[in-house]
Amino acid sequence: MSPALVEAFGFAAALLTTISFLPQVVRIWRRKQAEDISLPAFSAFTLGVACWLTYGLLLGKWPLIVANVPTLILAASVLCLTLRYRRRRER
């Protein structure tokens, strides 16, 4: 396989996993509910992405930094919205 095609897989992978949780943020925001979202799952994912970002910053590796900043914002948004709408329903 051509090296360009191999790199295309890496680029598609980075793009898809970086922006994938945007529709999840939009869904929770619109429907104002998040009962089916697992808080431990998005807590672990957010912490993991924060570790990737820290790793990238410590190594000074721009691809790690650039790929993980949007993912961290989206993962933390899912987490915050889930906490917000769970609490609201419990009142």
Next chain:
Amino acid sequence: MSPALVEAFGFAAALLTTISFLPQVVRIWRRKQAEDISLPAFSAFTLGVACWLTYGLLLGKWPLIVANVPTLILAASVLCLTLRYRRRRER
């Protein structure tokens, strides 16, 4: 910062993002509902992780392969369970 501590961040990041969706699979499985899960989000995430795995296989890079196989299984499980419980409710 010591190189060992830097690598510890990378290891923690890989471990957390690899296993993070296990509690999400368990939550959907136990409650038999997934209305709040975004299908476009988990479709994009599953496809992205499949691209990471393909990229790892094409490059022959074991860390990419080992880290992405469990994530792909978990992401695909969230997707399949979401489709299953959505369809069941629509009947």
